[in-house]
Amino acid sequence: MVAAVADNGVIGVDGDIPWRIPEDFAHFKRTTLGHTLVMGRSTYDSIGRPLPGRTTIVLTRTPTWSADGVLVASSFDEALSLAEELPGDVMVAGGAAVYAAAMGRADEQVLTEVHQSPQGDTFYPSFDRSEWVESNREAHDGFDVVRWVRRGDHR
Numbered sequence: 369m370v371a372a373v374a375d376n377g378v379i380g381v382d383g384d385i386p387w388r389i390p391e392d393f394a395h396f397k398r399t400t401l402g403h404t405l406v407m408g409r410s411t412y413d414s415i416g417r418p419l420p421g422r423t424t425i426v427l428t429r430t431p432t433w434s435a436d437g438v439l440v441a442s443s444f445d446e447a448l449s450l451a452e453e454l455p456g457d458v459m460v461a462g463g464a465a466v467y468a469a470a471m472g473r474a475d476e477q478v479l480t481e482v483h484q485s486p487q488g489d490t491f492y493p494s495f496d497r498s499e500w501v502e503s504n505r506e507a508h509d510g511f512d513v514v515r516w517v518r519r520g521d522h523r
C-alpha cells in the first residue's frame with residue numbers, strides 16, 4: 369500500500385489530491401517504478417494516463433470500461449491474480465475503497481504523513497496499529513515517510 373495521508377486522514381478532495389508536494393511525487397515514483405500498481409477507476413481518471421515504467425491494473429465494476437495501456441479487473445482478487453503473472457511487487461495506490469479492500473491482505477504500508485489538515489472527501493482507512501510495526505521513518509520538510517510492516521512479517 370502506498371499513500372499520502374494528511375494528519376486528519378484526508379487523501380483526496382474533488383477527485384484530486386489536496387496538496388502538491390513534488391518531493392513526495394518523486395518518492396512515489398522511486399517506490400513504485402518496476403512494480404504493478406492496482407488502483408480504483410477514479411484514481412486512474414484523476415491521473416489520466418498509465419504511469420510510465422509501471423504496469424497499471426484498474427479496478428472497475430463497469431464491464432465495458434477500458435483504457436489504452438492498462439489492465440482491468442472487476443475485483444481485488446482478480447487484480448491480484450493478474451498481478452501474480454507480472455514482474456515486481458503488487459502496490460496498491462488507492463483510493464479509499466481499494467485501500468480498504470487491500471488492508472487485510474497487505475504486508476507493508478508506505479505512508480507519506482502530510483503535516484496538513486485540509487478539507488477533503490476521501491480518507492485513508494483506519495488500521496489497528498497493534499498489528500503493524502513502524503519499521504522506518506524519514507522526516508522531510510512538511511511530511512514524513514513511514515514504512516509500516518505487518519507484525520510477524522519483518523523483512
Ligand SMILES: NC(=O)c1ccc[n+]([C@@H]2O[C@H](COP(=O)([O-])OP(=O)(O)OC[C@H]3O[C@@H](n4cnc5c(N)ncnc54)[C@H](OP(=O)(O)O)[C@@H]3O)[C@@H](O)[C@H]2O)c1
Pocket residue numbers: 370371372373378379380381382383384385407408409410411412414427428429430433441442443444461462463464465466469490
Ligand atoms: N493521497 C493519496 O495517496 C491518494 C491516492 C489515491 C487516490 N487519492 C485520491 O482519492 C480520490 C479517489 O479515490 P476514491 O476512493 O474516490 O475512488 P477510487 O478508489 O480511486 O475509485 C473508485 C472506483 O474504483 C472501482 N472500484 C473500487 N473498488 C472496487 C472493487 N473492489 N472492485 C471493483 N471495482 C472497484 C469502482 O469503479 P467503477 O465506478 O468504474 O465501477 C469505484 O467507483 C481522489 O481524490 C484521488 O486524488 C489520493
